Amino acid sequence: MIVPNNNVVEFPPAAPAGTNSSGAGSSGAPGANDDGLPGGKSASRGAGFAPQLAMRLRAWEDGTRFYPGAIALCALCLGLVSSHAPAAGVIGSAAAGALFVLHKTIKAALVTAALSAGFYLIPEARIAPAYWTTLGMVAAAGFFPRSLVTVLLRAPRWTWVLALLVAMASFCATLIAPGLPATVAVFTGSLSAAFLGAGLARHLAMVDARLLAWGEDGLVPVTRDLLLGRVTAGMLHDLAQPLNVISMANGNMRYIVEQLDIGEESRKQLLDRVARISTHTEAAAFILSLFRWFGRDGDKERSALSVRSALERAVAATKSNVRHHGVSVELDGNALDHLLPEHHGALEMMAVAALLSAFGSFIGPGSEKRKGKVLLRAAMTPVHVVVTVQCIDENEAPAPGCKLDHATLWLVEQVAIEAGGDFRSMLRSSQPTRFVIRLGRDDI
Secondary structure: OEEOOOOEEEOOOOOOOOEOOOOOEOOOOOOEOOOOOEOHHHHHHHHHHHHHHHHHHHHHHHOOOHHHHHHHHHHHHHHHHOOOOHHHHHHHHHHHHHHHHOOOHHHHHHHHHHHHHHHHHOHHHHHOHHHHHHHHHHHHHHHOOOHHHHHHOOOOHHHHHHHHHHHHHHHHHHHHOOHHHHHHHHHHHHHHHHHHHHHHHHHHHHHOOHHHHOOOOOOHHHHHHHHHHHHHHHHHHHHHHHHHHHHHHHHHHHHHHHHOOOOHHHHHHHHHHHHHHHHHHHHHHHHHHHHHOOOOOOOOOHHHOEHHHHHHHHHHHHHHHOOOOOEEEEEEOOOOOOEOOOOHHHHHHHHHHHHHHHHHHHEOOOOOEOOEEEEEEEEEOOOEEEEEEEEEEOOOOEOOOOOOOHHHHHHHHHHHHHOOOEEEEOOOOOOOEEEEEEEEOOOO
């Protein structure tokens, strides 16, 4: 429940361990695994090895693991020969741009180390501008902030055509122009090629989403969540009808209990049960309202669509994902009461995505529970409303970050772009900020 005085939400404890969603416990049969087969844990691990191996082999066959490695190898080979063929350095920069978009920091670092070692093996590389430029581009691909990906790829369409023309002209100039013009052509062509390589990699990742979204479980969980949301939307009306019937029957029961000729103690017990049913019915109706109006602005007057209401709805929608009561959510900042009628739903969706990831910071690798708080701070800037999501442990230190899967991150980024804003995910151990949400102010 959100407390108005200090804007703190405290979550109730979850169900006891060992129970499933229907309340039934585990079977507890000795020597049986999850499927009820004999053999215990060793058989379960053996049975799970084959599907994991098949999934990884399928990933290699589909090319999702092959693309980044092939791009890194191309960047390395082209960089090594750029000391003798400067035009190869331009193409190598395109590969560096692709590594930057695909978030392959380790591969970019390995290529950077190999090219640095090339100074000792290739004497001409020490004075070759193309070699130094390619090395710089690959190093930048590994160590530049990932928030630049979204910013760079928002460029207008005509810039892609311009970059292509500049890259082609520079490529030709490196082949025919001597001296200083060739050096300038290498530098400008490398910048344009890196920009084009980043755009092509992003386009390829959008066409084949496995490049960015492939994880331990693949795209199946993401697809399941998307389809489950659409199925749930169709069930809301059917769920609302039984709740209405329960509510009306409960009201009739209260009237009957008040008219019965029974003792006061019995009457009080019955009325307490009626009140309990009413409380749970109202809670279920509130949850249905969260489902029905999630990401929409039609359930309230425009004068009530503020930053605070969007964040409160996001907290209410995600509180069931907190697995223990040691995590609280606080709302703070001077922009909570700022009206946001145009992008209220977009802010709610972005806050939900950030909170789902933030709550994972308080569950350790061994499923141990950590205490702490999630701070949603809304601040005003001259042109933006900025909401930061911070994770702090019980010692007021930054809590370990939990990475948001690439598929969900990309989708939420598109929501932010459509709302004229920005959504950034940051995993830095030195600071508690995990997400930054920016929305343009519509009052200026």
